[in-house]
Amino acid sequence: MNRYFKAEILGNLPLNINNNLLTLFPLEPVFDPKPGQFYMLEVSDSCNPLLLRPFCCLRKTPENMQFLFTVRGTGTALMKEFRKGQVIHLIGPMGNGYPEPLKGCTPVVIAGGTGIASLFSFIESTAGTCRVIYGAKTKDELLMLDELRKAETTLTVCTNDCSFGEEGMVDQIFMNFLRSNESLRSSCVLYACGPRPMLKTVAAIALDNHIKGYASLEENMACGFGACLGCVVNTVKGYKRVCKEGPVFPIEEIVW
Amino acid sequence: MIDLSVNIGRLKLKNPVMTASGTFGYGEEYAEFVDLNMLGAIVVKGISLKPMEGNPPPRICETPCGMLNAIGLQNVGLKQFLKEKLPYLRAFDSRIIVNILGNSVKEYVKLAGALDEAGVDGIELNVSCPNVKKGGIIFGTDKKALAKLTARVRLAVKHSILITKLSPTVSNIAEFGLIAEENGSDAITLINTIPGMAIDTETWIPRLANITGGLSGPAIKPVAVKMVWEAFRAVKIPVIGVGGIMNVRDAIEFMLAGATAVQVGTGNFVRPTATGEIAEGLWTYLEKKGINNLKDIIGGVNGASTNSNSDN
Numbered sequence: 001m002n003r004y005f006k007a008e009i010l011g012n013l014p015l016n017i018n019n020n021l022l023t024l025f026p027l028e029p030v031f032d033p034k035p036g037q038f039y040m041l042e043v044s045d046s047c048n049p050l051l052l053r054p055f056c057c058l059r060k061t062p063e064n065m066q067f068l069f070t071v072r073g074t075g076t077a078l079m080k081e082f083r084k085g086q087v088i089h090l091i092g093p094m095g096n097g098y099p100e101p102l103k104g105c106t107p108v109v110i111a112g113g114t115g116i117a118s119l120f121s122f123i124e125s126t127a128g129t130c131r132v133i134y135g136a137k138t139k140d141e142l143l144m145l146d147e148l149r150k151a152e153t154t155l156t157v158c159t160n161d162c163s164f165g166e167e168g169m170v171d172q173i174f175m176n177f178l179r180s181n182e183s184l185r186s187s188c189v190l191y192a193c194g195p196r197p198m199l200k201t202v203a204a205i206a207l208d209n210h211i212k213g214y215a216s217l218e219e220n221m222a223c224g225f226g227a228c229l230g231c232v233v234n235t236v237k238g239y240k241r242v243c244k245e246g247p248v249f250p251i252e253e254i255v256w
Numbered sequence: 257m258i259d260l261s262v263n264i265g266r267l268k269l270k271n272p273v274m275t276a277s278g279t280f281g282y283g284e285e286y287a288e289f290v291d292l293n294m295l296g297a298i299v300v301k302g303i304s305l306k307p308m309e310g311n312p313p314p315r316i317c318e319t320p321c322g323m324l325n326a327i328g329l330q331n332v333g334l335k336q337f338l339k340e341k342l343p344y345l346r347a348f349d350s351r352i353i354v355n356i357l358g359n360s361v362k363e364y365v366k367l368a369g370a371l372d373e374a375g376v377d378g379i380e381l382n383v384s385c386p387n388v389k390k391g392g393i394i395f396g397t398d399k400k401a402l403a404k405l406t407a408r409v410r411l412a413v414k415h416s417i418l419i420t421k422l423s424p425t426v427s428n429i430a431e432f433g434l435i436a437e438e439n440g441s442d443a444i445t446l447i448n449t450i451p452g453m454a455i456d457t458e459t460w461i462p463r464l465a466n467i468t469g470g471l472s473g474p475a476i477k478p479v480a481v482k483m484v485w486e487a488f489r490a491v492k493i494p495v496i497g498v499g500g501i502m503n504v505r506d507a508i509e510f511m512l513a514g515a516t517a518v519q520v521g522t523g524n525f526v527r528p529t530a531t532g533e534i535a536e537g538l539w540t541y542l543e544k545k546g547i548n549n550l551k552d553i554i555g556g557v558n559g560a561s562t563n564s565n566s567d568n
Binding site for chain 2: 228229239
């Protein structure tokens with residue numbers, strides 16, 4: 001099994017103007033990722049841009065692995081140009097991933113924007129028991145909806161501009177959910193990934209309601225495997241590496 | 257028979273490929289990517305007397321063909337290094353060089369003495385970290401301070417070889433190399449990162465929490481090659497070249513400029529297998545060129561040498 005491996009690009013499907021679904025075929029024996037683990041993807045074989053880019057694995061099957069990405073800068077702009085047949089290097093799976101939910105608990109999954117990529121396989125693995133709240137700025141930015149509906153889960157979708165689903169932001173939906181599900185509250189465990197301000201808000205709501213939870217964080221990263229010490233976040237136990245001790249941290253440990 | 261071995265003072269390395277301090281953790285981070293037995297030497301993350309927590313994030317950002325970092329010398333401290341990290345490294349057939357940093361001559365001496373006693377193969381004096389207020393840079397940019405520090409540490413080091421890692425932020429690198437040599441260094445390493453800064457033009461905020469950081473990667477390679485060439489012509493002790501080495505061609509370039517050994521830094525992040533590949537690549541290169549002894553290429557740049565260095 002190799003943690004640094006080559007993979008061939010099988011497809012790079014534009015889902016909308018900014019988001020693509022990348023499908024790769026590993027050319028070497030590789031490990032299976034746990035939900036929430038991530039990979040470093042080589043975006044160029046030149047030295048500009050220099051660094052690999054971290055992405056959570058959306059899904060891995062025996063045949064292929066998929067990544068969801070949003071075009072944000074130079075690296076992801078190059079990824080949009082990935083063509084079928086091209087071969088790239090990857091490092092992974094890296095990081096800790098989401099802890100498996102204990103028996104009897106109700107996972108409440110909150111995803112914002114492309115945060116869904118990190119949580120998608122977690123949702124699939126806990127199908128039937130988890131409640132999913134998924135928000136994006138606009139209808140166009142809601143991704144993988146059909147797939148999520150197939151996952152036999154309670155799905156609530158919302159958009160900031162009210163173009164689809166419920167009105168408002170995920171934190172309001174979360175509060176409404178807690179208000180109308182008093183009996184479930186004690187068994188709820190939060191699993192969240194999305195923009196930092198969103199995470200901060202939903203973590204505060206969870207902690208106020210004595211709900212345990214986990215958030216997957218992002219930080220600039222050079223290596224992805226614990227060597228550069230570049231990706232630390234501040235926690236109550238000091239600086240922790242997103243790539244090694246994270247990316248998933250208990251919400252009460254993060255210094256927001 | 258191709259011979260890749262080189263000598264750094266009395267320390268013989270099986271090949272000239274080292275890791276650059278701060279980019280290779282304590283070795284274990286790379287064990288599943290590289291056969292650590294293949295490396296000439298492993299230079300570990302800089303060690304201070306007490307553990308250091310490092311700078312707040314963001315600590316790194318990418319720049320054209322390079323990256324800025326301001327990690328702030330986060331490390332486990334001497335005690336934990338000796339107890340947990342050093343025993344792990346000893347299992348490998350590779351030389352162990354420990355980079356050290358302190359706030360005072362006394363601290364450097366204490367660190368060097370303890371590591372020498374613990375039996376590490378080499379001690380690399382970090383006098384050039386640009387990212388902490390007392391990260392040794394004062395010793396790297398002040399000739400008197402460097403002379404005093406090197407001489408004092410030399411007295412404390414009996415068995416290990418002593419290497420001084422120089423800062424590129426001096427007007428004449430050769431002078432600082434000579435000071436290290438005159439005061440007992442067995443070798444000099446250059447260059448450390450070059451101080452730099454980047455600003456987010458949307459938010460107008462510096463891209464590093466520390467505001468400034470150290471630039472590394474291919475962007476600094478020509479600067480490093482030139483400084484290695486200058487230092488090589490001035491000193492008799494071996495020069496260890498570092499700065500933007502990504503592959504075997506880069507390593508050869510440094511050796512042609514005068515490096516006896518090379519360190520791979522940022523290259524490890526981009527290609528975690530880089531060090532092993534470079535060691536293998538050197539063999540292939542020599543075979544193709546019909547050269548038996550790697551030492552023969554050191555300082556071999558054509559048409560640029562005015563002062564040969566026969567001690568390497």
